[in-house]
Every structure is written in C-alpha cells, then in structure tokens.
Amino acid sequence: MKKLIIAAAVSALAAGAAFADTVRLGTEGAYPPYNFVNDAGEIDGFERELGDAICASAGLECTWVKNDWDSIIPNLVSGNYDAIIAGMSITDERDEVIDFTSEYFPADPSGYMAMAGSSVDVSSAVIAAQVNTIQAAHVASSGATLVEFATPDETIAAVKNGEADAVLADRGYLDKFVAESGGELIFVGDGIIIGGGVGMGVRESDSELKGKLNDAIAALKADGTVNKLIEKWFEGMTGPY
Amino acid sequence: MCSDPSSLEGFQWLLCYLTTAKHMQFYGSFGIVMLLLVVTVPFIMVFGFLGALARRSGFAPFRWFGLGYTSMVRGVPDIAFFLFVPIALDQFVEFSRHKIKCSDSTEPIYQGNDFVVCAAAKMPLGSAPQFFHEAWGFTLAVVAFAIVFGAFAANTIHGALMAVPKGQLETARAYGMNDRQTFWRVHMPQMWVYALPGLSNLWQILIKATPLLFLLGIEEIVYWARELGGAKTGFFTYPHPDWRMWYFMALLFFYVFLTWASQKAFIWLEIKLARGMTSRTTGVRA
Numbered sequence: 001m002k003k004l005i006i007a008a009a010v011s012a013l014a015a016g017a018a019f020a021d022t023v024r025l026g027t028e029g030a031y032p033p034y035n036f037v038n039d040a041g042e043i044d045g046f047e048r049e050l051g052d053a054i055c056a057s058a059g060l061e062c063t064w065v066k067n068d069w070d071s072i073i074p075n076l077v078s079g080n081y082d083a084i085i086a087g088m089s090i091t092d093e094r095d096e097v098i099d100f101t102s103e104y105f106p107a108d109p110s111g112y113m114a115m116a117g118s119s120v121d122v123s124s125a126v127i128a129a130q131v132n133t134i135q136a137a138h139v140a141s142s143g144a145t146l147v148e149f150a151t152p153d154e155t156i157a158a159v160k161n162g163e164a165d166a167v168l169a170d171r172g173y174l175d176k177f178v179a180e181s182g183g184e185l186i187f188v189g190d191g192i193i194i195g196g197g198v199g200m201g202v203r204e205s206d207s208e209l210k211g212k213l214n215d216a217i218a219a220l221k222a223d224g225t226v227n228k229l230i231e232k233w234f235e236g237m238t239g240p241y
Numbered sequence: 242m243c244s245d246p247s248s249l250e251g252f253q254w255l256l257c258y259l260t261t262a263k264h265m266q267f268y269g270s271f272g273i274v275m276l277l278l279v280v281t282v283p284f285i286m287v288f289g290f291l292g293a294l295a296r297r298s299g300f301a302p303f304r305w306f307g308l309g310y311t312s313m314v315r316g317v318p319d320i321a322f323f324l325f326v327p328i329a330l331d332q333f334v335e336f337s338r339h340k341i342k343c344s345d346s347t348e349p350i351y352q353g354n355d356f357v358v359c360a361a362a363k364m365p366l367g368s369a370p371q372f373f374h375e376a377w378g379f380t381l382a383v384v385a386f387a388i389v390f391g392a393f394a395a396n397t398i399h400g401a402l403m404a405v406p407k408g409q410l411e412t413a414r415a416y417g418m419n420d421r422q423t424f425w426r427v428h429m430p431q432m433w434v435y436a437l438p439g440l441s442n443l444w445q446i447l448i449k450a451t452p453l454l455f456l457l458g459i460e461e462i463v464y465w466a467r468e469l470g471g472a473k474t475g476f477f478t479y480p481h482p483d484w485r486m487w488y489f490m491a492l493l494f495f496y497v498f499l500t501w502a503s504q505k506a507f508i509w510l511e512i513k514l515a516r517g518m519t520s521r522t523t524g525v526r527a
Contacts, residue, residue, distance in 0.1 A: 022368035032476040039478040041263040078356045153471035176474040205355045
C-alpha cells in the first residue's frame with residue numbers, strides 16, 4: 001500500500017507538470033437524459049456531451065467524476081472536484097453556498113407522475129422526491145406528505161410499489177418513464193415551473209473558472225451547439241437559445 | 242454477438258447484458274472488497290497490539306492513551322467515525338502540504354464555506370488520473386477501518402493476555418526466563434488461543450462492515466448493485482425494469498459464502514492452536 005501511495009504521489013506530480021489546467025467535473029450519473037452511466041460504464045447523456053463541448057471551447061482539460069447527489073455540493077466545496085454539472089437548477093438557497101455559471105438549460109417544468117387509474121390529489125397525497133432537490137422543497141411547502149430518497153431511481157420505484165402516490169421530478173427525467181410504461185404511468189396535472197434554469201456549480205472562491213465556463217457557454221449558445229444537444233437528448237423540445 | 246442488443250432475446254440477451262463493461266466494473270468491485278479486507282487486517286492487528294501493549298504499559302501516560310483509544314472508539318458509533326476520519330485526515334494532509342509547499346501563499350485556507358488549498362497541495366493533484374483519486378480515497382478508508390477495528394482488536398488482545406493462567410508465567414520465571422523471554426515464549430503463544438474467538442468474531446464483523454465503503458464514495462459492490470439494479474429506460478442499451486432485488490440477493494449469497502468459509506477456517510485454526518493445551522482452560526474441542 002505504501003508503495004502504491006508513493007507511486008501515486010510521484011505520478012501525480014509528473015502528471016501535474018503535463019496538464020496544468022485539468023478541471024474535474026462532478027456529476028451524479030443517475031439522471032438520464034441529463035447524465036447517466038451507460039452500459040459501457042462511461043458517463044453519458046446531455047451534460048456529458050455539453051460538458052465536453054464546454055471544455056473544448058474553453059481550452060480546458062477535463063475529467064469526469066461521479067458523486068452521489070446528496071453530497072455533491074459539500075464535495076465541491078471541499079475541493080474533490082472543481083465544477084458540478086448535474087442538472088442542478090440555479091436557486092438562491094444553493095447560491096449562498098456555491099456560485100453558478102449562466103444557465104445552459106431553461107427552467108424545466110416539473111411534473112407529478114403516478115400510476116394510471118389512481119386518483120391523486122397532489123396537495124395532500126404522499127409524494128416522493130429526491131433529497132435536496134427543488135422538487136423536495138416544493139412538496140414540503142405544498143402541504144403534501146414528502147418522502148425523500150437518495151437517488152432519482154428510488155423515487156420511481158416508490159411509486160411503482162405503492163410507497164408513494166406520486167413522484168415530483170423534472171419532466172425531462174420523467175418523460176421517458178411515462179412513454180415506455182405502456183400506459184401504466186401517467187402525469188397528473190400540468191407541469192409546474194419551480195426553479196430557474198440549470199447551470200454549472202463552482203466554488204465561490206473560483207471566479208476565474210466561472211468566467212471561463214461562462215464564456216464557453218455563451219459561445220456554444222451563440223453557435224447553436226446547446227440547442228442542438230437539447231433537441232437530441234430531450235424529445236420534442238426545441239432549443240430556446 | 243452483442244453488437245445489436247435490441248435484436249436479442251431471452252438467454253442470449255441476458256448473457257450479453259451480464260457481460261457489459263459496466264457489469265465488468267461490478268465484478269471488479271468484489272475485488273475491491275477483498276482488497277480492503279486483505280490490506281486492512283495487518284493494520285488492524287498492529288493497532289490492536291499497540292493498543293493492548295499501551296494498556297499494559299508500566300508508564301502511566303501510555304496506559305491512559307491505550308484506555309482512552311479503546312474506550313473512545315468503542316463508545317462512538319462506527320458510522321460517525323467512518324465519516325469523520327477520512328474528511329479530517331484529508332483536510333489535515335492538504336492543510337499540511339499547503340503550509341509546506343505554498344508557504345508564501347497569503348490566501349486564507351478557510352474562505353467561508355470553501356476549504357481552499359493551493360493547487361500544488363491538493364492530494365492527489367487535481368490533474369492526477371482518476372485512479373489516484375480513488376486510491377487515495379481507498380487509503381483513507383483503510384485508515385478509518387484500521388482505527389476503529391484496531392480498538393476492538395486491542396480490547397480482545399488485552400483480554401486474552403490477561404486470560405493466560407498466571408501459573409504458566411510463574412513457571413516460566415521459575416525456569417529462569419526474563420520478562421522478555423516470558424512474554425515472547427510463553428505469554429504470546431498461549432494468548433492466541435484466548436484471542437482467536439474474539440478475533441474471528443471481529444473478522445466476521447469486518448466483512449459485514451465493508452459496505453461502509455459505499456458511504457465513503459468508494460464504488461464497491463453495494464454501489465454497483467444499486468446502480469445496475471435500478472430501472473433502465475431506453476436511454477440505455479439494455480433497458481430493464483427494477484431488478485435491485487436480484488442484485489441485492491446476489492450480494493447476500495456472496496456475504497453468506499464469505500462468512501461461512503471464514504468460519505470454517507477459524508475453527509480449523511482454533512483446533513490447531515489449542516494443541517497441547519487442556520480443553521478445560523481453552524474450551525476448544527481438540
């Protein structure tokens with residue numbers, strides 16, 4: 001083990017000399033189509049392609065890091081990676097702890113998804129949501145009973161096995177589940193806009209990186225790359241930029 | 242054969258599914274669990290011996306330290322320790338490196354919420370390949386396991402040293418052995434017989450505690466079981482409904498097999514070590 005540590009330290013120093021500008025991008029890897037780990041074991045999705053494009057445009061060397069959603073902000077702050085790109089809506093609450101780049105995805109309406117044939121009153125039912133999301137905060141303040149889960153996948157499972165009456169999440173995430181359920185799962189009510197747009201999170205002390213990312217996002221919006229990627233990954237959506 | 246999964250059916254589909262690169266990472270993570278066990282045990286034994294010897298020391302501050310170590314770790318929930326040690330150690334290392342490598346830096350390390358050290362002090366460096374980041378995280382986990390389980394081992398070894406009949410040690414003295422000789426030739430070899438049941442128990446607990454790695458962000462078998470088992474939509478090459486139950490069941494069999502096999506090994510070892518000792522004092526059927 002000691003040898004391994006020394007080897008790690010030595011090659012880390014060697015690698016450090018080669019690429020001074022490596023930026024570590026943290027993502028959840030469990031929220032398709034934003035980000036997920038594909039069957040080849042690689043991070044894939046809208047944000048994977050966008051993140052790579054942003055890094056190429058900004059001239060940064062980027063590596064991808066997976067991190068659970070519930071600790072994704074603390075681990076950014078303590079320096080495990082340099083930016084969050086994980087379908088994170090820009091909110092005032094989060095903005096107090098970290099900084100956001102300008103948005104690269106518009107405010108996505110959230111939807112309630114439930115089993116077909118069940119009558120759900122979303123103002124008093126048991127609603128599943130992922131922990132630390134704008135949806136969880138919305139349910140908590142709506143008067144409904146909130147059950148929180150660590151991963152988005154568990155919120156869907158909770159509805160299917162009857163633990164919750166409905167799940168509240170981004171429409172972009174839920175659409176595919178509804179479309180592929182063969183009528184078993186349906187949306188209840190209309191989509192509601194809860195948060196702002198989606199941006200990348202950076203440490204408040206890291207204004208240099210924030211500037212570079214903002215420039216790259218602006219350039220990719222201007223040349224249509226962001227729109228193209230949105231249209232590719234989110235069925236039926238037109239790029240707004 | 243697996244190039245077009247959507248055309249496959251039944252057994253062939255399953256075969257291709259179970260051999261995806263992602264599943265290979267899952268199978269590899271069983272190795273991570275075994276590696277943790279193999280790497281941690283020597284550290285646990287060293288911590289255990291040092292703790293036990295400290296508690297027996299003739300020098301009072303060592304004795305207090307030994308007692309403090311064993312009682313503190315035993316009195317705090319494992320999970321609290323597993324969360325505390327890696328973060329504290331990581332920040333301590335980066336803090337020290339910052340002070341050494343960037344001594345001319347005037348920026349404060351704690352800036353509001355942020356823990357900011359200079360780029361050269363990062364452990365490992367931000368530019369290091371992902372493998373080193375994972376190896377570093379794993380190392381921190383090993384230290385956390387060694388501290389916690391070392392305290393349990395120290396207690397077991399301390400108790401076992403006390404359990405060796407006084408007459409054995411007095412006889413060794415009567416033969417003219419000095420303190421050191423008595424300890425290494427008589428006390429230690431007999432100690433093992435009394436320590437083994439406690440240590441085997443500790444080993445079983447250690448096996449069952451390995452999923453705590455998951456809590457530290459290390460991608461071990463529980464992580465992959467949850468990740469692979471979750472329902473997969475058409476964004477994936479192999480869509481499937483929620484299969485977590487099957488994946489967790491596989492883990493169940495893995496853990497039961499591992500604990501069963503180690504139980505067998507420990508019984509064999511106990512019989513071997515108890516050779517030449519009376520069953521009345523050791524309780525081992527020889």
